[in-house]
Amino acid sequence: MERQYNWVKSSSYLLAAGGILAVLGLHLLQALFAGMLVFLLVQLAQPLVGRVVAGSRGKLVATAILAILIIAGMVGLGLWIASMLHGGAGLDAIWSKMAETLDSANDVLPPWLLGSLPSSGPELKAEAVHWLREHAPELRLLGKEAGLAAAHILIGMVIGAMVAVHEVSSRSERRPLAAALHERVGTFYKAFRRVFVAQGKIAALNAFFTGLYLLAVLPALGIHLPFGKTMVLITAIVGLLPVVGNLISNSIIVMISFSVSPYAALLSLLFLIVLHKAEYFLNARIVGGEIDAKAWEILVAMVLMEALFGFGGVALAPVVYAYIKAELKAARLI
Known part of the structure; x- marks a missing residue:
């Protein structure tokens, strides 16, 4: 009976891995x-x-x-x-x-x-x-x-x-393999939920402070950037992608700031450096608190997944890492 249980559980892990690779x-x-x-x-x-x-x-x-x-x-x-x-x-x-x-x-x-x-x-x-x-x-x-x-x-x-x-x-009651697969899918969904909620909080904070800077601080200093609302929207959307999203939004903001003046570009660059230094600690606290992982762990997972699967790997890396870590913890291996 125990041998059958181990076979069923091992099969569910292989099917879960196959599903992720298929996606x-x-x-x-x-x-x-x-x-x-x-x-x-x-x-x-x-x-x-x-x-x-x-x-x-x-x-x-x-x-x-x-x-x-x-x-x-x-x-x-x-x-x-x-x-x-x-x-x-x-x-x-x-x-x-x-x-x-x-x-x-x-x-x-x-x-x-x-x-x-x-x-x-x-x-x-x-x-x-x-x-x-x-x-x-x-x-x-x-x-x-x-x-x-x-x-x-x-x-x-x-x-x-x-x-x-x-x-x-x-x-209805599920049979052994169906129950094991349901458990795998449930664990993966919980990992997605934790990562999405955590990254959503970070993206919202990032968009809020970016909007405050672009739409309030700069105009108060007499600097008016074009496309302010659009850049805030872009920041909110791409902010759902860890690390990569920040690079995209930061590049756009600095370039548009430079179109106004070098001083505005320098000011934007300093603001973004300060914001994302603070965000690094928020990331470690929010994402780490949700999935019990350091920021560098997520970054390593993203680099590896990008090398293997391209852009899709970058987007899925935090979820896959959180899922693998949850499964290892459930099996008392870590």
């Missing part, structure tokens, strides 16, 4: 995250449903309606973000402004720094296009595959909603 290899990460996010939001609202609705059938119907509303809200939010990022003060305008800034940098920056930068806006664009072509499989939300990625996200949300509704009504 990365088939580029289904966006569907996985969308589904787990919908499931998480339904689970968070579940206590409210229990207070308002009585009876198992009533709770089932209420949960289904709640899941539909959550999907509709997420789709609406996604469309609003897309309209903001592609509007008149969106990414295209920011890109043009950054190219103009590089074009005019020859008269301001020292020669040793210019040697390491593209000499003009068109050169910057050519290098970016080359990079995008090399990394096309990892950037599935761009170009002709945007529709497929959107379909994956929508299907993922529907699956997450269906699983959440099924959890309310399911009371």
